[in-house]
Amino acid sequence: MSVAFGYLAGAVYIVxxxxxxxxxxxxxxxxxxxxxxxxxxxxxxxxxxxLAATWGLADALRSGSHVRIDVVFPYLSARLRxxxxxxxxxxxxxxxxxxxxxxxxxxxxxxxxxxRSSTYLxxxxxxx
Numbered sequence: 856m857s858v859a860f861g862y863l864a865g866a867v868y869i870v871x872x873x874x875x876x877x878x879x880x881x882x883x884x885x886x887x888x889x890x891x892x893x894x895x896x897x898x899x900x901x902x903x904x905x906l907a908a909t910w911g912l913a914d915a916l917r918s919g920s921h922v923r924i925d926v927v928f929p930y931l932s933a934r935l936r937x938x939x940x941x942x943x944x945x946x947x948x949x950x951x952x953x954x955x956x957x958x959x960x961x962x963x964x965x966x967x968x969x970x971r972s973s974t975y976l977x978x979x980x981x982x983x
Contacts, residue, residue, distance in 0.1 A: 861914025867907035871900055898974050902983050 874896065881890040893899070915921045928936060964970075965981040972978045 857913045857917040860910040864907040864909075864911035864914070867903055867910070871903045871907070874903075875900060894975050898972060898976060898978065905983065 874893075877890075878893050878896040881888075881892045884890070885892055912921070928939065931939065962981045965979070970980040972980060
């Protein structure tokens with residue numbers, strides 16, 4: 856399943872590249888060629904980047920291609936490597952739990968206050 860999300864993340868990056876390229880060309884030569892600009896490229900691209908990065912990291916973690924610093928790691932025995940991987944996963948799980956707790960508190964606050972983005976979209980901030 857994570858492989859499919861990896862390919863989907865790549866597709867989102869390609870769509871995002873075309874979206875940004877179109878808007879940049881429309882801003883430069885839009886008046887001459889009659890191309891409308893979207894006015895919300897930065898907001899939409901931020902949402903797309905967050906989505907694609909999350910989906911891409913799932914595949915990277917599964918395939919073992921996630922970025923890490925291997926200075927001492929290759930010289931450890933198999934048991935110590937497994938212990939180091941387990942410790943790293945537990946520390947990341949604790950970090951993710953704290954971040955998730957705070958993010959969900961922010962989502963609840965945004966929902967209750969009906970906070971919206973300060974762009975043309977007026978997108979509800981609890982969604983992204």
